[in-house]
Amino acid sequence: MALLSTESLTKRYGHVTALDALTVTLxxxxxxxxxxxxxxxxxxxxxxxxxxxxxxxxxxxxGFDTGRQGVSLRQYVGYxxxxxxxxxxxxxxxxxxHMAQVSGLPRGAARERTAETLRHVGLFEERYREMRGxxxxxxxxxxxxxxxxxxxxVMLLDEPTNGLDPAGRDEMLDLVRRxxxxxxxxxxxxxxxxxxxERVCDHLIVIDAGRLVQSAPMATFTxxxxxxxxxxxxxxxxxAERLAAEGLRVRPEGRFLLVGLAGERTYDLVRxxxxxxxxxxxxxxxxxxxxxxxxxxxxxxxDRDAVLA
Amino acid sequence: xxxxxxxxxxxxxxxxxxxxxxxxxxxxxAVLTIYLQSLRAAxxxxxxxxxxxxxxxxxxxxxxxxxxxxxxxxATDQNxxxxxxxxxxxxxxxxxxxxxxxxxxELVGRDLRNNTxxxxxxxxxxxxxxxxxxxxxxxxxxxxxxxxxxxxLYVGNAFAGSHVWPEMRDSAPDLPRIAVSAVALSLFMAAVxxxxxxxxxxxxxxxxxxxxxxxxxxTVGGVLVEAGSALWNRLGILISLYDVMRGATFWIFATxxxxxxxxxxxxxxxxxxxxLLAALASLALVLLLRRYMRFRP
Numbered sequence: 001m002a003l004l005s006t007e008s009l010t011k012r013y014g015h016v017t018a019l020d021a022l023t024v025t026l027x028x029x030x031x032x033x034x035x036x037x038x039x040x041x042x043x044x045x046x047x048x049x050x051x052x053x054x055x056x057x058x059x060x061x062x063g064f065d066t067g068r069q070g071v072s073l074r075q076y077v078g079y080x081x082x083x084x085x086x087x088x089x090x091x092x093x094x095x096x097x098h099m100a101q102v103s104g105l106p107r108g109a110a111r112e113r114t115a116e117t118l119r120h121v122g123l124f125e126e127r128y129r130e131m132r133g134x135x136x137x138x139x140x141x142x143x144x145x146x147x148x149x150x151x152x153x154v155m156l157l158d159e160p161t162n163g164l165d166p167a168g169r170d171e172m173l174d175l176v177r178r179x180x181x182x183x184x185x186x187x188x189x190x191x192x193x194x195x196x197x198e199r200v201c202d203h204l205i206v207i208d209a210g211r212l213v214q215s216a217p218m219a220t221f222t223x224x225x226x227x228x229x230x231x232x233x234x235x236x237x238x239x240a241e242r243l244a245a246e247g248l249r250v251r252p253e254g255r256f257l258l259v260g261l262a263g264e265r266t267y268d269l270v271r272x273x274x275x276x277x278x279x280x281x282x283x284x285x286x287x288x289x290x291x292x293x294x295x296x297x298x299x300x301x302x303d304r305d306a307v308l309a
Numbered sequence: 310x311x312x313x314x315x316x317x318x319x320x321x322x323x324x325x326x327x328x329x330x331x332x333x334x335x336x337x338x339a340v341l342t343i344y345l346q347s348l349r350a351a352x353x354x355x356x357x358x359x360x361x362x363x364x365x366x367x368x369x370x371x372x373x374x375x376x377x378x379x380x381x382x383x384a385t386d387q388n389x390x391x392x393x394x395x396x397x398x399x400x401x402x403x404x405x406x407x408x409x410x411x412x413x414x415e416l417v418g419r420d421l422r423n424n425t426x427x428x429x430x431x432x433x434x435x436x437x438x439x440x441x442x443x444x445x446x447x448x449x450x451x452x453x454x455x456x457x458x459x460x461x462l463y464v465g466n467a468f469a470g471s472h473v474w475p476e477m478r479d480s481a482p483d484l485p486r487i488a489v490s491a492v493a494l495s496l497f498m499a500a501v502x503x504x505x506x507x508x509x510x511x512x513x514x515x516x517x518x519x520x521x522x523x524x525x526x527x528t529v530g531g532v533l534v535e536a537g538s539a540l541w542n543r544l545g546i547l548i549s550l551y552d553v554m555r556g557a558t559f560w561i562f563a564t565x566x567x568x569x570x571x572x573x574x575x576x577x578x579x580x581x582x583x584x585l586l587a588a589l590a591s592l593a594l595v596l597l598l599r600r601y602m603r604f605r606p
Contacts, residue, residue: 049431051606071433075333079431081606087423089356101342102432104333113329120326146428151329183326 001063003028003154003186004048008057011043011210018043020210021057028154030180032197032204032218033190040210041190042082045156048188049079062153075104078147082158085143088132092123092142095131096149103150110149117149118142121175137168144172148179154186155179161196173200227287228259230270233280242273258287339434340442347446350419351412352453360415364450367408371454374400375462382469394459394483395562398494401458402551405494406523408454409447409502414515416443417503421510427606436601440507444499444597451495459487483562490561493583494554497590498523501550504593507600526550534571546575547585556582 005025011018019040033041046052048061050070059066064073087095093114100110118127121141126134131142140160147155160176161169177200180187191197197204204221206213232239236257240250246269249260259270267284274281346355353360378392392400420426429439463484467477505522506515530549533541546552552572559566560579566572 046606051427051430071336071435074431075335075433077431079428081424081427083424085424085428087419087425089419094355098342098346099428099432102339102429102434104335104338104433105329106332106334106338109329109331116326148326150333179326183328 002026002060003031004059004061004188006044006057006059009044009047009054009059010056011040011047011052012055017210019047019054022207022210022212023057024205024212024215026203026205026215028186029203030177030187030201031189032201033188033207034194034197034204035190035192035207035213037192039192039207041192041207042158043210044207045079045158045188045190048156049077050074075150076153078150078152078155080143080147080155080157080160082162084139086131086134086139089130091130092118092127092134092138092145096142096145099146100149105150113149113151114145117145120148120179121145122171136163137165137171140164140168140172141175144175148185152185154188157187157189159190159192161191161193169196176200226261228261228266228270229253229256229283229285229287230259230274230281231256231283232274233282234278238277239273239279242277243269246273261286336433336435336438339432340438343429343434343439343442344446344449347416347443348449350415351447351450353415363411364408367404367411368453368457371401371404371408372458372461375458375465378462379465379469382466392462393564394462394487395559395564396555397459397462398455398490398558399551399555401454402554403524405451405454405498406520408451409498410516410519410523412450413447413499413502413506413519414512416447417507418510418512418515421507422512426601426604430604430606436604437598440503440597440601444496444503444594447499447503448492448495451499452491455495456487456491459491463487486562490558493557493561493586497554497586497593500590500593500597504596504600507597523550527552531571534575542571543575543577546571546577547581550589553582553585553589557586 002025006022009019009022022040022044033044035041043052047054047059048066050066050073053067061073062076064070066073090098096118097110097114100113101107105113118124118141121144123138123141123145126138131139134142140163144157144160147157157176161172164172173196176187176189179185180200187201189197189201198218198221202218203216204218205215230239236252240252240257243250243257243259248262248266248269251258259266270284271281349355352364353362374392374397398405420429426439430436463477463480466480467473470476501522502519505518509515509518527549530545530547530552533545533548536542536545546556555566556572556577556579559572560583568574
């Protein structure tokens with residue numbers, strides 16, 4: 001069963017179109033929702049939660065219609081909003097336990113799950129203190145905990161690393177990744193940072209100005225590029241000439257020689273050439289494309305053209 | 310989930326995250342939770358000690374007229390009939406208004422201020438469930454201000470006399486009237502105050518607005534009453550929320566107001582007050598619900 005499917009999903013705020021006839025079907029997994037600020041990521045998540053009504057079209061999450069079956073659906077959904085949403089004068093334990101009961105858990109189970117979940121997100125002694133003194137990192141953990149405490153089948157995370165320092169960012173991403181992969185809870189996570197999505201998600205949805213740009217498994221974005229990066233100690237040029245003579249495509253790039261991969265034999269040719277020329281082989285690896293490069297490329301090309309002209 | 314022995318030994322406390330297989334009680338549990346938490350919050354329970362002072366003090370003060378009458382009865386052996394069930398609410402009307410003014414913002418304003426509403430509305434409830442749970446919670450809390458003093462007065466009266474049971478039996482017809490009037494006034498004041506409090510996250514504005522509504526509607530009404538003609542007189546009574554509450558209460562107790570009082574001179578039919586009370590409460594409820602229906606996170 002598909003995790004999520006939308007059909008011509010449209011949302012307009014006055015003259016602003018936040019979502020423009022979005023049609024997409026997604027399988028369970030850890031899904032990354034990427035787009036610039038204002039691309040419609042938050043709007044999509046809020047429609048799935050029934051917080052916002054679509055202007056047109058429909059959406060189905062976990063097989064429930066988000067409009068008509070919202071109440072049944074939301075038993076199995078956890079939501080972490082982008083902005084602050086925690087009462088400052090409650091402790092994390094009291095608050096998360098309260099939200100667990102609002103999610104339908106009996107009182108005893110709510111207490112037990114709260115302790116487990118707060119431990120899972122890495123909140124220990126602090127959880128008995130009022131939340132007004134919490135750091136951003138601790139607040140983000142509590143927000144994640146309240147989305148997780150009722151053991152949802154899918155979590156919708158809106159910019160979960162918002163406002164975190166690099167270390168906090170890493171921890172939050174690891175937590176999301178672990179929760180998604182070890183416990184089989186589907187995750188739909190929005191971010192405007194490709195690097196984050198790349199580290200955590202196994203499927204990528206790109207939206208821009210409310211339209212679907214791309215939806216594909218992460219692997220297709222970061223697939224091997226068919227290039228070998230070779231780094232040697234000593235001069236590159238003889239090696240480049242030698243490999244070109246063997247009929248391989250060769251291009252220098254900084255300290256590396258990029259060699260077109262033509263079957264397994266290419267590795268042997270490179271090795272033999274390096275040995276014959278008496279060079280030291282530092283590194284030989286298959287070049288992977290990163291998401292950042294993928295999205296930066298059109299702009300980069302234009303820049304280069306501009307410089308040449 | 311895999312667990313290696315080393316890991317388990319190293320992290321004795323870390324049982325780790327587990328899937329939940331237990332009961333999910335759904336919407337019923339959600340509404341009950343919001344109701345109970347709001348009821349506790351109305352008395353500052355689960356909050357810092359300072360939050361308890363105002364509501365508890367008001368409940369104690371609301372008991373004062375009953376204590377006064379019982380005290381006089383005990384001291385003088387005379388059962389003076391000044392503080393009666395039908396006019397009890399009039400003696401404590403400002404306390405009633407102060408209670409909803411202090412606690413209605415506490416119930417709805419906190420979620421507004423802290424932006425917690427998206428967390429509630431993204432769970433297995435309807436928005437109307439949330440609003441109604443808050444309304445019933447505040448009305449329940451108000452019963453401590455309305456029904457409790459009446460019950461104390463009723464029981465105290467019976468024990469003050471020499472014949473407890475005959476006294477209780479004689480005034481037994483008051484019991485359903487006490488129940489109906491207390492529930493009606495509590496719901497009315499809760500609905501009006503929440504409708505005001507839900508419009509602003511600023512606590513002071515909400516509290517001020519609620520007090521103003523109850524007190525100034527009385528002032529404006531009083532000015533109209535003094536203005537002269539019988540028509541203005543009656544209009545003035547109907548504008549004053551306190552007078553509408555008083556008129557409805559007299560009707561519920563099947564009592565006539567003092568002929569020389571403003572209410573007596575207006576001489577309006579009792580059901581009119583009751584109908585107006587119900588209409589105003591409904592209007593307030595609509596405003597309250599609309600506020601949450603229109604909320605766009």
